[in-house]
Amino acid sequence: MVKEQVKLREIELKILKALNKSKGETTISDLEKETGLDHVAVARASAWLGEKGLVEQEETQKLYVEILKEGSKYVEEGLPERRLLNIILKLGGNATLSQLSKEASFSEEELKIALGWLRRKNWAEFKKQDSETLIHVREQPPLGDDENLLKLLNDRGVVEESQLPNEMKKMLDSLQKRNVIKTRQEKVRSLLITEEGRRLVQSGVSIVEEVSNLTSDLIKSGKWRSTKFRKYDVEAPVATIHPGKIHPVAELINEIREIFLNLGFTEIRGPFVESAFWNFDALFQPQDHPAREMHDTFYLKFPKTAKLPDKQMVQRVSKTHENGWKTGSIGWGYKWDANVARQTILRTHTTATTIRYLAEHPEPPVKVFSVDRVYRNEKLDYKHLAEFFQIEGIIVDENVTLRDLMGTLTEFYKRLGFEKVQFWPSYFPYTEPSLQSTVYVEEFGWIELCGMGIFRPEVTIPLGVKVPVLAWGGGFERLAMLRLGLEDIRDLYKNDLGWIRRTPILL
Numbered sequence: 001m002v003k004e005q006v007k008l009r010e011i012e013l014k015i016l017k018a019l020n021k022s023k024g025e026t027t028i029s030d031l032e033k034e035t036g037l038d039h040v041a042v043a044r045a046s047a048w049l050g051e052k053g054l055v056e057q058e059e060t061q062k063l064y065v066e067i068l069k070e071g072s073k074y075v076e077e078g079l080p081e082r083r084l085l086n087i088i089l090k091l092g093g094n095a096t097l098s099q100l101s102k103e104a105s106f107s108e109e110e111l112k113i114a115l116g117w118l119r120r121k122n123w124a125e126f127k128k129q130d131s132e133t134l135i136h137v138r139e140q141p142p143l144g145d146d147e148n149l150l151k152l153l154n155d156r157g158v159v160e161e162s163q164l165p166n167e168m169k170k171m172l173d174s175l176q177k178r179n180v181i182k183t184r185q186e187k188v189r190s191l192l193i194t195e196e197g198r199r200l201v202q203s204g205v206s207i208v209e210e211v212s213n214l215t216s217d218l219i220k221s222g223k224w225r226s227t228k229f230r231k232y233d234v235e236a237p238v239a240t241i242h243p244g245k246i247h248p249v250a251e252l253i254n255e256i257r258e259i260f261l262n263l264g265f266t267e268i269r270g271p272f273v274e275s276a277f278w279n280f281d282a283l284f285q286p287q288d289h290p291a292r293e294m295h296d297t298f299y300l301k302f303p304k305t306a307k308l309p310d311k312q313m314v315q316r317v318s319k320t321h322e323n324g325w326k327t328g329s330i331g332w333g334y335k336w337d338a339n340v341a342r343q344t345i346l347r348t349h350t351t352a353t354t355i356r357y358l359a360e361h362p363e364p365p366v367k368v369f370s371v372d373r374v375y376r377n378e379k380l381d382y383k384h385l386a387e388f389f390q391i392e393g394i395i396v397d398e399n400v401t402l403r404d405l406m407g408t409l410t411e412f413y414k415r416l417g418f419e420k421v422q423f424w425p426s427y428f429p430y431t432e433p434s435l436q437s438t439v440y441v442e443e444f445g446w447i448e449l450c451g452m453g454i455f456r457p458e459v460t461i462p463l464g465v466k467v468p469v470l471a472w473g474g475g476f477e478r479l480a481m482l483r484l485g486l487e488d489i490r491d492l493y494k495n496d497l498g499w500i501r502r503t504p505i506l507l
């Protein structure tokens with residue numbers, strides 16, 4: 001049988017030659033340097049050579065050692081035990097413990113560590129005399145293996161463990177425990193030329209010219225007839241590409257925007273820094289309402305107060321709080337204080353923005369929504385953030401009812417992918433009736449999302465609104481966590497690159 005002559009592509013031959021020259025294992029990045037080819041080309045050619053049995057791939061674990069800041073400091077100043085030893089030598093070779101704690105500018109902790117090592121390294125003798133410990137040092141011991149290793153790492157940066165002399169290798173554990181060096185394991189792929197590969201380069205091979213692009217020139221000149229084209233290998237390994245994309249959180253916010261826009265709503269936005277007037281008073285929340293307290297609401301020092309809207313508006317709101325004004329209510333029955341309403345805060349809900357807008361647009365029909373940031377004085381944990389988003393909206397029109405509100409929210413949830421929705425009676429100071437909406441999610445059960453209701457006359461009449469206002473609002477993050485499969489709310493904003501890359505683009 002005639003053995004078929006092996007033909008190689010140019011890049012394969014380059015790599016084979018480089019491997020033939022090098023002793024031992026060679027990594028892909030060694031080959032990149034050696035041949036001037038890029039990573040993809042080296043990886044691809046190596047795979048081809050592998051299939052032909054000319055090279056073998058090997059994966060090895062390598063241990064890299066690196067000095068830490070504290071370690072570099074020790075290289076400069078000496079290890080604590082060395083410094084302490086010098087002090088004792090200066091004192092004539094003998095010192096008591098109490099002398100040392102005075103003389104040496106060591107913290108108690110440092111002194112303990114230094115003494116421990118003096119003992120362990122046998123650099124000093126310890127004697128009990130009366131109630132004192134006497135420490136005796138004879139001479140300056142030569143640099144130890146640990147000190148030499150630190151110096152070497154400090155000079156050279158990262159060093160592979162196998163390159164270190166054996167006596168230094170033995171120091172790795174203890175220096176790591178002292179927190180002055182660190183080690184890290186890395187998988188390294190390396191290539192080895194096989195016997196057959198070696199024989200082949202040495203006996204000489206012919207090169208095939210391969211073309212991977214069919215160009216118009218090749219077609220016009222007819223050269224394509226004699227050209228060898230490279231076959232597609234759809235399974236060939238390639239480097240992962242991470243194209244730029246929109247952050248998953250922004251992506252979901254955009255999706256929500258699109259749903260409301262498609263339902264005929266307009267987006268509104270308002271200031272993060274609000275007056276208590278729009279955040280609370282205009283919503284008929286009494287001035288001693290617990291939600292206004294420091295532990296729920298962030299109050300601002302600069303600017304400390306905000307301007308109130310026109311006098312008449314303020315008066316209508318204040319009278320409503322005091323005695324119900326013309327709203328048909330008896331109000332809360334306390335003396336309303338304009339200074340409390342002037343306080344500046346970070347808005348605690350987007351309803352502040354809704355009500356601002358409503359005051360300026362009291363004529364129906366109005367259909368607006370917002371997806372925006374709010375702030376609450378919360379302790380951060382896996383369920384709570386102090387800065388988060390709310391989804392909110394209102395419908396203002398003649399003859400709209402609670403059914404329209406439930407219908408709109410049901411449609412919104414459906415478009416987000418939640419089919420099962422339920423509504424429960426609830427309470428908010430500014431709506432009557434009030435509802436809580438829950439959606440059913442496989443694995444989690446019923447989950448509360450938006451609160452909602454019809455604004456009370458105590459809210460709408462002072463603003464000059466004469467028709468029903470359907471309102472809803474709720475947290476965005478819980479929805480985002482469900483959508484993105486997260487269990488810790490903080491993960492949404494950690495910007496872990498790996499997570500951002502792995503998370504598929506929604507839609």
Ligand code: PHE
Nearest residue numbers: 349351451452453471472473
């Ligand atoms: N503002 C309420 C909250 O922060 C939600 C809500 C908005 C309730 C509108 C009723 C009407 O939870």
